[in-house]
Amino acid sequence: MIEIKGLGKNYGSLAALADLDLKIEQGDIFGFIGPNGAGKTTTMRILATLLEPTFGTAAIDGLDVTKHGKKVRRMVGYMPDFMGVYDDLKVFEYLEFFAAAFGIERNRRKAIVEGVLELTDLQSKRAFAVDSLSRGMQQRLGLARVLIHDPKVLILDEPASGLDPRARIEVRELLRELKRMGKTIMISSHILSELEEICDHVGIIEHGHLVFSGTMEQIHQRMGIQNEMQVQVGESQRDKAIELLSALPQITDVKVEGSCIRAVLLDGESYDGLIARTLVSGGVDLIMLKPEEVKLDDAFLKLTRGIVH
Amino acid sequence: MAMALTGWLSKTANPLWWLGPIFDKELRVMSRRRRYYVFRSAYLLILTALVAVAWSTGVMSGSGNSISYKISRMGEVGKNIILSITWCQFLVAQLAAVLMLSGSISDEIRRGTLDVLLTTPINSFQIVAGKLLGSTMQLLLLLAVALPVLIVVRVFGSMPWDYVVSCFFITLTATLLAGSLSMFLSLKFHRPYSVILIMLMLLMLSYGVTMVFWFGGVAGSSRIVASIIVLTNPFAAVMQATTLTFPGAVKPAGFITWPMHCTAILCLTMIVMFAAMLSVRRRSWTRPVGGTGKKWRLLRAIPTVIIGVQRRRSEVYKPIRRVEGSAMFWKELGKPLRSSINLNVVVFVILLVCSIPHYYLFYQAIASKGNFGALYMLFAYYGLALMLIASVRTSAMAALSIAREKEARTWPILLGTPLTAWQIVRSKAMAVLWRNLPLWLILVVDAVTMRCLTIYIQWTRNDSGFEWHHFAYSLISLAYYAGLIAFVIGTGMYFSCRLKSSTAAVTAALGSLLGFYILQQVVMLPVIYGLGGKGMSFVSIMLYQALSASIKLVIGLLLIRRTTSLIRRRVF
Numbered sequence: 001m002i003e004i005k006g007l008g009k010n011y012g013s014l015a016a017l018a019d020l021d022l023k024i025e026q027g028d029i030f031g032f033i034g035p036n037g038a039g040k041t042t043t044m045r046i047l048a049t050l051l052e053p054t055f056g057t058a059a060i061d062g063l064d065v066t067k068h069g070k071k072v073r074r075m076v077g078y079m080p081d082f083m084g085v086y087d088d089l090k091v092f093e094y095l096e097f098f099a100a101a102f103g104i105e106r107n108r109r110k111a112i113v114e115g116v117l118e119l120t121d122l123q124s125k126r127a128f129a130v131d132s133l134s135r136g137m138q139q140r141l142g143l144a145r146v147l148i149h150d151p152k153v154l155i156l157d158e159p160a161s162g163l164d165p166r167a168r169i170e171v172r173e174l175l176r177e178l179k180r181m182g183k184t185i186m187i188s189s190h191i192l193s194e195l196e197e198i199c200d201h202v203g204i205i206e207h208g209h210l211v212f213s214g215t216m217e218q219i220h221q222r223m224g225i226q227n228e229m230q231v232q233v234g235e236s237q238r239d240k241a242i243e244l245l246s247a248l249p250q251i252t253d254v255k256v257e258g259s260c261i262r263a264v265l266l267d268g269e270s271y272d273g274l275i276a277r278t279l280v281s282g283g284v285d286l287i288m289l290k291p292e293e294v295k296l297d298d299a300f301l302k303l304t305r306g307i308v309h
Numbered sequence: 310m311a312m313a314l315t316g317w318l319s320k321t322a323n324p325l326w327w328l329g330p331i332f333d334k335e336l337r338v339m340s341r342r343r344r345y346y347v348f349r350s351a352y353l354l355i356l357t358a359l360v361a362v363a364w365s366t367g368v369m370s371g372s373g374n375s376i377s378y379k380i381s382r383m384g385e386v387g388k389n390i391i392l393s394i395t396w397c398q399f400l401v402a403q404l405a406a407v408l409m410l411s412g413s414i415s416d417e418i419r420r421g422t423l424d425v426l427l428t429t430p431i432n433s434f435q436i437v438a439g440k441l442l443g444s445t446m447q448l449l450l451l452l453a454v455a456l457p458v459l460i461v462v463r464v465f466g467s468m469p470w471d472y473v474v475s476c477f478f479i480t481l482t483a484t485l486l487a488g489s490l491s492m493f494l495s496l497k498f499h500r501p502y503s504v505i506l507i508m509l510m511l512l513m514l515s516y517g518v519t520m521v522f523w524f525g526g527v528a529g530s531s532r533i534v535a536s537i538i539v540l541t542n543p544f545a546a547v548m549q550a551t552t553l554t555f556p557g558a559v560k561p562a563g564f565i566t567w568p569m570h571c572t573a574i575l576c577l578t579m580i581v582m583f584a585a586m587l588s589v590r591r592r593s594w595t596r597p598v599g600g601t602g603k604k605w606r607l608l609r610a611i612p613t614v615i616i617g618v619q620r621r622r623s624e625v626y627k628p629i630r631r632v633e634g635s636a637m638f639w640k641e642l643g644k645p646l647r648s649s650i651n652l653n654v655v656v657f658v659i660l661l662v663c664s665i666p667h668y669y670l671f672y673q674a675i676a677s678k679g680n681f682g683a684l685y686m687l688f689a690y691y692g693l694a695l696m697l698i699a700s701v702r703t704s705a706m707a708a709l710s711i712a713r714e715k716e717a718r719t720w721p722i723l724l725g726t727p728l729t730a731w732q733i734v735r736s737k738a739m740a741v742l743w744r745n746l747p748l749w750l751i752l753v754v755d756a757v758t759m760r761c762l763t764i765y766i767q768w769t770r771n772d773s774g775f776e777w778h779h780f781a782y783s784l785i786s787l788a789y790y791a792g793l794i795a796f797v798i799g800t801g802m803y804f805s806c807r808l809k810s811s812t813a814a815v816t817a818a819l820g821s822l823l824g825f826y827i828l829q830q831v832v833m834l835p836v837i838y839g840l841g842g843k844g845m846s847f848v849s850i851m852l853y854q855a856l857s858a859s860i861k862l863v864i865g866l867l868l869i870r871r872t873t874s875l876i877r878r879r880v881f
Binding site: 045048049074078080083087106 | 627632640717722724877881
């Protein structure tokens, strides 16, 4: 659905994008991740026909974004990183204005606006001034706006930034619903954990280059994220527990951190049953045993620092 | 105790302590901004042009070509140069002070830096004085730099010392007053362009009233009125100083001298600064709960009327208005087309009713063959004021049309729709014209009515038969307004598209309007004046109007075309 080949964008001597290649299949939710200034927003603006690339091509549904701007705009719904609002319009008027701007006939507009208001759960706010809405509501309204012309592709630039946890969850649910509707969604963020639950594919960009593209599983493998188990035993039995754990072939390393023992596992299995049995049969009183949470943000930091290639 | 007292005294004896670090910061920031280099260059260019015009009109006028004749004209040239420079400095310095300080506090509030400043030991006086003097320091230096030049040229023109010195100090104090007022208003308004428009209106109003009083003969007859005007109005004070240099001119009847005027203006400046000091902290407290309340409702109405900013319609009970016709045009109007038509009709009728006494007085003045006197000023200034208001309003609205979308960050969203650049520009330009239509229509009615009345009187008195040029002049007036409309909309939209901030766009649009006016006066008028032979004939006036209209029309249309091509290139 979206195909980018050798895309580059220079702002004077600054190269915001350098030879970017990317492909997003139809119906995918593609997470576009990178640190601030990596080139995410520039890529999205080019796809939304708001910027012209310095070199390279970008196409949506086979249409070049620079040559067929008007056609591309009809099939794309773009939500910028900061949602601007007209302070003299109400929610319904705002959506109807964009419906008219997208050339939807007058007799169809009301039904369409009501539909997107229902989908985004904004019916109760239809008569409110747009600038009186909370940040979360404004983000919802932004999503309602991008859906008004039923686009095939949604380009959402950090749609969850600045939202509280509840609003983030709501946005996530809304995106899942849109995926069920068959939309192709490109969503950017610099927080990997925010996207991992909803994205099928992820692309990581840094300094205008794509450093990784693939599924979430592939990213785990590529970064070599190790599974760890956290073990807590009595103070007097710690040395014995370390000895028992070190003897297990499934455990590659044993580290002590404060009152906890950290067991680094050989592969993706958790081995919690094996560890529990080993310790209990060895006469150690087990206080706690739990898998260590994988720190994806740390992994992302590793990737974007160029530690993992 | 003694040490503390000594420490406090040594601290407060330092003038920099009184101004505080804000003054230092303003000076640093000013020197880094490109716009001030542009301003200084433009200022020097204007002064050079004025000197050139004063020289050419002084030396070239008359029939003599010999060296001795030209030397004999040097006195006239010197006088012209001094008058041009002093008046130019007087007007430009005040406008520049308004521009420089229009966002002095509101920008700090918008950026959230005022709260930070208020948490430091810097006191309110240091904030206010630092901002005022820091921003106007370069301006005051520019004024001071021109002083030796004026003093030298003064010798040629036999202008009295008193004139140069009085104009310098009147300009200085007027600049400080305009700056302090602008800064005070920036406490009350979120947008710097609102402050600029209010200050422009206040300056035009006060100076317009002065002109009417002055030339209407009131200043020459009423001692009290003349004194009050000269005491409180810098424009009148410069007028008085200028009048005193001309032996045959009508002397004002008042008893106020320029030192008294300057003292009064300085006192007024101190009062405004004091009010600003009191408001600074209050402004910071009231901001989170929605501004300064109802006290400034009347003043707030000025930018609303000038630029037509809609009142926030956050009330839930107000009906939702459906999109009718062109989406862009509908949005730009801010109200349903029918109520917009009704509003335009009501405004037009009100203006027409206000104009009827004006037409009646004009008719009576011509019919009685009497001396126009004060009435002449009324006729001239009524039309001029209407045209000025229409031009400024249209220009400001056009300048805000795109820049406000950029500031509100709705511009990329709008460009993400399939609307073409031409559709957007056309709708915005049409909406600006539509919202100002009553003003332009009344100007057209004014021009046609005046001519019709003149023709009617001539016809009834059978004075000089049929005067064809009245019809031609009416047609040229219409063409002039068409050209002016295209020019103000074209320049406004162009700068709105080129610049990121709405204040910069409004300033550039109004500046271009003023610049073109000066160019007309400096370049076109002398040329036409020369073509007219010994004076301004009716034909040369019509030629001037037609040429001006054509140039404005072409520039306006070219800029609209350029805006259309730039729209998608200057999104962010």
